[in-house]
Amino acid sequence: MPTLNKIRSALAGATGHGGRSMAAPHRSDLRRFRYALTALFALDGFLFAGWVVRIPAVKAQTGASASTLGLALLGVSAGAVATMMVTGRLCARFGNQPVLLACGFLLPLSVALPPLTGSALALGLVLLVFGAAYGGMNVALNSTAVELITALRRPVMPGFHAAFSLGGMVGAGLGGLLAGQLTATRHLLLLTAAGLVVAALAARPLLRFQLPGARRPGGEGPDGTPGTAGPPRPAGRSRRPVAVLGLIALCTAYGEGALADWSALHLTDDLGASAALAASGYSVFAGAMTLGRLSGTTLVERLGPGKVLIGGGVLGCCGMLLGSLAPSVWLVLGGFVLTGLGLANVFPIAIGRAGDLAGPSGVAAASTFGYGGILLGPVAIGFLADWFSLRSALLTVALLAAFASVTAAATRKRVLPEG
Known part of the structure; x- marks a missing residue:
């Protein structure tokens, strides 16, 4: 009996108080x-x-x-x-x-x-x-x-x-x-x-x-050996896929920046909307983007990141064609909703995959591309609106969303995990 008690005590010490598994505190x-x-x-x-x-x-x-x-x-x-x-x-x-x-x-x-x-x-x-x-x-x-x-x-x-x-x-x-x-x-x-x-x-x-398997300070793996956690991430091999993902992020972030600054002006100047109604333009876009991101995890689990990227770009393109060319305010707002739903998950998927490929440096590189798109969008729309019209300028959002979709489809096997 003493031997049995010693065994029980040893098991309790290995698993936590009272024999409870350490998985619970970990979770x-x-x-x-x-x-x-x-x-x-x-x-x-x-x-x-x-x-x-x-x-x-x-x-x-x-x-x-x-x-x-x-x-x-x-x-x-x-x-x-x-x-x-x-x-x-x-x-x-x-x-x-x-x-x-x-x-x-x-x-x-x-x-x-x-x-x-x-x-x-x-x-x-x-x-x-x-x-x-x-x-x-x-x-x-x-x-x-x-x-x-x-x-x-x-x-x-x-x-x-x-x-x-x-x-x-x-x-x-x-x-x-x-x-x-x-x-x-x-x-x-x-x-x-x-x-x-x-x-x-x-x-x-x-x-x-x-975090289990996380990179430790100094670039050490979880076992304390030099390098990175998990599978090796050679910079030379990952540089091109990260650049592709950054380009995809840029194309969709361009639309977010453009709509933030120009959606209300499009509604007032091109469609004669009141100031109060025009103010709702970016709100419905941002709200749709939020809803799209809340459902993003489920979409990625069911469809895979490749299909979500490709489909998101297509939906964003169609939504922005409607938002740019529709003759009524309500159709334009509907187009903004579709655009927000389409573009919602493209940026986070691209940034996340860049991190999978190259760690923090991949996130940094793809983020720099992406935020460059947010900066480029409003400026480019302004110049194009002066040269042509605001409607024509906003079509570039649809064009770049389509380009992001085509790029994701063309590089899917090399850049994106199967899903």
Whole structure:
């Protein structure tokens, strides 16, 4: 009997208190890790939208002209793009979670800076800081998400991007409500406080749990040997597929940037919609994109990422043809809905697959392409609208969505996993 008791004690010590399997704590930690990461995705969208809705107030405060403001706003883009590739290397060197949390604290701190400036030059300089934090946050978020997806063995990347979209919708809505109640300084300081609280709450579950098979600081595998976790990721062989995925991300992000800036003008100038109705143009697009991303995991599991990419590009193309050429406001809004549903999962799938192929550096490279599309879209639409018409300019969104679909189909066997 004493021998039997010793065996029982040994088994209890190996499996946890009372003989309970360690799988339960592992699943619990993994679940907390996923919740914390989702919260940071939502925070990313929430803070960015909160800043965007206060741009008019900051413009008035700095006394900047429209053209000068446009140059100052390039600080966000320049800071983001400049830091994306650096962030990929930092994630490989120090690990994803520490870099993510550093950006998670820096982003809410930097969002409070713009209303404290008194000139367009000062605004541009602080927006470089905000853009750097925003770009770094996005690379670190997606790199961490790629490793979590590997641990979960489920394609949940669209769900994380849905959290980003929901955070953006809440941030924009709250900003609209507070715009008449608080100054831009007080509003953005409030966002800073909320962001720091979220980052602090997310820190513990992100740092205390090591994802199974995750890359460790210094590029070590999970067994402590040099290299990367999981299968080898030779940079030379993965560079071309990552570039293809980045191009696909660019083509669809172009449409998101274009609709954000030009959908309301298309509805008012080309179709005579009221200002209130025109304001709903981007809202229905963003809402459709959010719904599409919420269903994205199920779609990828059932159809495979290749079919979702190809079908999404086709649907986005058809929706934007309707949105550009339809003669009535309601048909145009319907086209925007189809466009949002079609483009919703293309960007997250492309970024996630780039991370599978090349780790944080792949995420950084594809993200740089993708965010380049968001920057390129509004500018290109503006020039094309001057040369031709806004309707014609918006057709480029449909053209690039079709190009993304064709590219995904042509490279499916080499770039995308079978599904």
